[in-house]
Amino acid sequence: MSGSRQALPAGPIVVVAEQGPEGVAPVSLELVSCARALAAGLGGEIRLAVLGEKARPLAEEAARRAGCPVTVVRAPGLREFQGEAWREILAPLLAAWGARAVLAAHTTSGLDWLPGLAARLGAACVTGVEALAWAGGALTLTRTTLFGKALEALRPEASPLALTVQPGAFPAAGPAEGPEPTVEQITAEAPALCSRLLEAPEGPARDQALARARVVVAAGRGVGRPENLDLVRRLAARFSGAALAGSRPVCDLGWLGYQSQVGQTGAAVAPRLYIACGISGARQHTMGMQGSGFIVAVNSDPRAAIFNLADVCVVEDLVAFIPAFLARCGEPEAMDPPAS
Amino acid sequence: MRILTCLKQVRHPESLFSLEEGRALWPEPGLFKMSACDEFALEEGLSLKDALAGSEVWAVSLGPARAEAVLRRALGMGADQAALLLGEDEPPLRPARVAAALAEWARPKAFDLVLTGVMSEDAMQGTVGPMLAELLGLACATSVVEIAPAPEGGLRVLREMEGGRRQALKINLPALLTVQSSARAPRYPTLSALLKAKKATIASHAPELNAGAGDRERLLGLAWPGRTRAGLTLEGDTAAKADRLYAILRERALL
Numbered sequence: 001m002s003g004s005r006q007a008l009p010a011g012p013i014v015v016v017a018e019q020g021p022e023g024v025a026p027v028s029l030e031l032v033s034c035a036r037a038l039a040a041g042l043g044g045e046i047r048l049a050v051l052g053e054k055a056r057p058l059a060e061e062a063a064r065r066a067g068c069p070v071t072v073v074r075a076p077g078l079r080e081f082q083g084e085a086w087r088e089i090l091a092p093l094l095a096a097w098g099a100r101a102v103l104a105a106h107t108t109s110g111l112d113w114l115p116g117l118a119a120r121l122g123a124a125c126v127t128g129v130e131a132l133a134w135a136g137g138a139l140t141l142t143r144t145t146l147f148g149k150a151l152e153a154l155r156p157e158a159s160p161l162a163l164t165v166q167p168g169a170f171p172a173a174g175p176a177e178g179p180e181p182t183v184e185q186i187t188a189e190a191p192a193l194c195s196r197l198l199e200a201p202e203g204p205a206r207d208q209a210l211a212r213a214r215v216v217v218a219a220g221r222g223v224g225r226p227e228n229l230d231l232v233r234r235l236a237a238r239f240s241g242a243a244l245a246g247s248r249p250v251c252d253l254g255w256l257g258y259q260s261q262v263g264q265t266g267a268a269v270a271p272r273l274y275i276a277c278g279i280s281g282a283r284q285h286t287m288g289m290q291g292s293g294f295i296v297a298v299n300s301d302p303r304a305a306i307f308n309l310a311d312v313c314v315v316e317d318l319v320a321f322i323p324a325f326l327a328r329c330g331e332p333e334a335m336d337p338p339a340s
Numbered sequence: 341m342r343i344l345t346c347l348k349q350v351r352h353p354e355s356l357f358s359l360e361e362g363r364a365l366w367p368e369p370g371l372f373k374m375s376a377c378d379e380f381a382l383e384e385g386l387s388l389k390d391a392l393a394g395s396e397v398w399a400v401s402l403g404p405a406r407a408e409a410v411l412r413r414a415l416g417m418g419a420d421q422a423a424l425l426l427g428e429d430e431p432p433l434r435p436a437r438v439a440a441a442l443a444e445w446a447r448p449k450a451f452d453l454v455l456t457g458v459m460s461e462d463a464m465q466g467t468v469g470p471m472l473a474e475l476l477g478l479a480c481a482t483s484v485v486e487i488a489p490a491p492e493g494g495l496r497v498l499r500e501m502e503g504g505r506r507q508a509l510k511i512n513l514p515a516l517l518t519v520q521s522s523a524r525a526p527r528y529p530t531l532s533a534l535l536k537a538k539k540a541t542i543a544s545h546a547p548e549l550n551a552g553a554g555d556r557e558r559l560l561g562l563a564w565p566g567r568t569r570a571g572l573t574l575e576g577d578t579a580a581k582a583d584r585l586y587a588i589l590r591e592r593a594l595l
């Protein structure tokens with residue numbers, strides 16, 4: 001890093017574990033591997049911080065799996081994830097440790113507390129980091145920008161670093177060589193908060209058919225009008241075991257129910273075949289379908305991001321293409337005599 | 341309640357740009373719009389105003405003169421006041437700069453509630469909102485899909501998280517919320533309000549931006565992403581592409 005400030009922080013690179021309903025989320029191990037890549041040039045030990053009431057048992061497992069020392073941070077009244085509490089507890093802690101960097105997952109949780117914390121610490125802040133590289137002592141961070149269509153390379157020019165890391169971008173870290181990592185526990189003061197958790201209503205039920213489907217045909221805002229959704233529905237009907245799904249805007253518009261939404265805030269699917277119709281390919285969508293066996297994308301924009309992860313790219317207006325494809329599907333029935 | 345909505349003007353997402361020496365070149369004349377989630381933030385602000393007598397909604401945008409268009413649209417949708425903070429947006433300002441300029445302008449106005457989109461449609465950083473909250477010393481919650489005044493004062497908000505999980509919070513005012521898209525579709529401007537908005541004078545300010553100097557991060561350049569899969573682009577006319585896709589799917593026993 002080219003920071004010319006004196007007294008650069010000499011403390012650890014702090015990875016803040018992502019917590020899901022089942023405890024420490026797997027993405028936390030990806031954060032550790034990103035931290036290792038960072039440490040190659042930045043130096044410093046890597047420390048995993050696990051916050052909250054259930055942190056202790058989670059921490060021992062996390063320490064074993066991630067192979068780095070873990071600090072369990074408890075505070076009176078601190079139970080499950082709450083962005084404001086995370087920020088208020090971490091801010092003095094990171095300062096006291098002299099953290100060189102703090103890493104969180106690029107999720108609705110990480111983004112809830114990290115940017116505000118970065119502003120408070122005067123940190124260099126980059127969100128959605130997908131890759132990092134060191135060259136000649138200088139760090140380059142890469143993230144997606146411009147509607148998902150381009151990558152931008154950024155150089156931090158301040159210290160510490162505050163990063164959110166795109167889930168799936170780094171491999172999950174395995175245990176390092178050496179002795180069993182330590183787990184320490186500290187109790188922070190109860191932070192003064194301006195918000196309080198309430199009982200949350202249930203989110204939309206998940207569509208089981210979608211999770212099981214062999215083929216998922218998904219409609220995006222590019223369908224344009226609800227009537228065109230019928231085309232996508234007819235396309236889905238050509239495949240056995242197919243389910244119809246949608247991007248978030250299609251569900252927001254009420255064209256499909258939220259149980260059909262694929263992506264970060266919807267369902268994650270991995271069918272044998274995924275056909276994306278009029279979907280731009282925002283990260284928040286592709287996170288929910290990038291594990292599909294074979295991906296076909298139909299989009300009129302040749303630069304649509306969805307093409308970057310498609311096996312087959314169809315640059316076409318879906319209103320013209322789907323009927324042409326359906327017509328082609330109609331032919332075999334006419335041509336192949338029924339086998340009897 | 342005095343409500344501020346922060347609205348960013350973005351390029352139309354389907355604008356075809358090219359990259360030259362790591363910089364984006366856009367077609368002229370450019371096509372612009374209000375960033376999608378900012379429009380949802382404005383809708384939430386206007387709904388609160390509808391529900392709470394005596395409320396006022398402000399719209400502010402940081403951008404070049406053309407960004408006035410999103411402010412006129414906001415006035416057309418029902419905002420009461422608009423202000424433009426002049427600043428070039430290409431190459432984009434770093435989020436900390438945007439937050440600092442917005443904070444300086446907003447601080448003396450002491451808004452009860454500041455609303456932004458959860459992230460901009462183009463840069464997708466999700467940082468300006470929470471940074472602005474920090475600079476103004478406001479309570480903050482992100483990815484909010486529902487806002488309602490709480491009977492005991494303050495607001496009850498619903499955040500949406502991974503997999504659609506919900507988190508409900510009671511939050512004190514003054515606060516900043518970043519708004520996620522939801523089923524509450526942004527309203528259309530009314531014709532009469534649009535006509536009025538067209539004639540309205542929009543106050544513009546020229547904040548000290550010092551773009552580039554002392555930034556905490558520096559943009560080195562842009563590049564096209566690599567393709568993670570085969571990315572076979574089908575050639576020919578529509579029927580030829582349909583034929584080819586049909587053949588590929590049959591070959592792989594997917595159809």
Ligand SMILES: Cc1cc2nc3c(=O)[nH]c(=O)nc-3n(C[C@H](O)[C@H](O)[C@H](O)COP(=O)(O)OP(=O)(O)OC[C@H]3O[C@@H](n4cnc5c(N)ncnc54)[C@H](O)[C@@H]3O)c2cc1C
Binds near residue numbers: 250277
């Ligand atoms: C925290 C967070 C969580 C999110 N979670 C999700 C999620 O779970 N799932 C999700 O999907 N999104 C999610 N989003 C939203 C996401 O960022 C994108 O805004 C969204 O995925 C875009 O949906 P889309 O591709 O349908 O629409 P757009 O981005 O508007 O894309 C429409 C596409 O259709 C193409 N098109 C237009 N007309 C035609 C035509 N006639 N024929 C063919 N193509 C055409 C266009 O070229 C464009 O590429 C989330 C966002 C945030 C901030």
